[in-house]
Amino acid sequence: MQTSTIGVLLMAYGGPGSLDDLPGYLADIRGGKPTSKAVLNEMIRNYTQIGGKSPLLDITTKQAEALQNELGDGYKVYIGMRHWSPWMEETVRDMIKDGIKKAIAIALAPHYSIMSVAKYQEKVRAGLEMFGGDIEFEFVNSYNSAPKYIQALAERVQDGLSRWDVSERDNVHVIFSAHSLPVRILKMGDPYQDQLFETARLIAASAGLPESQWSWSYQSAGRTPEPWLGPQLEEHIKALAEKGIKNIVSVPVGFVCDHVEILFDIDIKAQALARSLGIRLERPPALNLDPLYIGALADLVKERIPN
Template sequence: MSAKIGVLVMSYGTPESLEGVEAYYTHIRRGNPPSAEQLKELKDRYEAIVGGVFPLRENTDRQVEALQAALNRDSGEGIEYVCYQGLKHAHPFIEDGVEAMAKDGITQAVGVVLAPHYSVMSVGGYIKRAQQKAEESGIEMAFVESYHLHPELIDVLCRRVSAKLDQFEETGAARGEVRVLFSAHSLPERILAMGDPYRDQLLETSEAVAAKAGVTSWQFTWQSAGRTAEPWLGPDILDTLRELSETQVKYVLSAPVGFVSDHLEVLYDLDIEAQALASELDLRLLRIESLNSDPAYMSVLSDVVRTKADQMKVSQQ
């Protein structure tokens, strides 16, 4: 009999349709419904991307399916991996994924978040919820906390950066003239006082990708900060673009290494909002392709999941 190992694949989540945006937004706001103006603004952003049908949900579904296939293709005899989805702000919630495992008789599992960089305010929160539900359900669950310097991750990001730099060269811009902007979702500044590793891990990823790609003209910036009274990590990418324009930079490559899928923060904040500002400033702005279900990214995830599973004493079920 083969040993079954559950894999809880966690991510932020997204509404399945425009009709679900209000419930989704309310959950993000901890049960406080958005105002009519706030709701309209968010719906308008979704509609601006793809006419109201947002692809992130499908992207995440494909990532979960592709990861399960990669794990079982390389798992060897006697072990079967079964992937379950757990979302932070939409169905199936993290707790739903763990409950589904328990109903299927899974007693050992690995949790992994579709985000390479750890913060107590992001990945840490996912793990806390999953761990609590796993303990209640009698499931032994180990967690991948980060994988921001995995060699295959650095390699695939390097190839994406190089491919876009090639596009600049094809139109007459030398590589050295292109400023590469690595970015990630901003978090409240208070994480720095907490000794949180998020910023340092992002800088380590950026430095590794830049070195491998031979990029010398680069910097790190932030994006998609929340609208709260407390200060968030900056500078924001829109402010960075304005500063670059003032210093006569004409070519910019956006490399949002903090995201692994075509999120709203990529498809709207970068492809629409930042692109509009770049046009206004007479900057040429390109963005690297998101990882989504790239086999190389699936290889990264399967490797870190298998490594964590190997550290558990897997029992026959």
């Protein structure tokens, strides 16, 4: 029988709240390594084109509020960021002060990797150590096949296809994508790519897409010399153009809300490339506050709390 408040920690990557935040934000991502002026200026240009800041915090806050309403009494939902305010460690401090003894931690990234979700979890443990807490955290490692999450994305596919006349829809190609990571994770036995491919197959099946009508690509690879998982979205679009594809729906499955990897990398950069190749590219809305996605998060919490 539940007798005390259960904490729910939504963990996200973080993003700059203004252009002035960019130098510090990039420094944190790069582990304190200096950012070249050229890269900083490029990032300033990119963020300027999407409104001068990341919408991640605003949307994550609203997702947390929606989840709180879905869960109701007996739960308190918090948010913590890996690379910007509100810092994960400080959110853990707040949970300790609130007297939370048991908590469920969910990354707003459905696919597990030791280079992504595991890093979020390390921040939580660091917060407990830093502030002397004894909260019993249960981590949700992944939820790449959660039924409501899959259903929500299948509806995005149908939304995208519906933007063409019925007679044209069989000729529309769907690209699923997620953030690239270094290729070396494959040798480490990391489950990231396998989980992504499973998600794509489940969405395609739910949306009724034949194998010939969808494909996979990665996007937003980092700026390091080592090889990253591919094909990259831009190169994949070029390859599809060479095959005569003229209509594309982009459905990023690894991102659960709008931020720079969607608003710039897809809506501006990939869109410009598509236009230059004579391709019509459509992107349905990100999950954001979709009730199905919020319901998927609520299910993850409730599954871990005994009646």
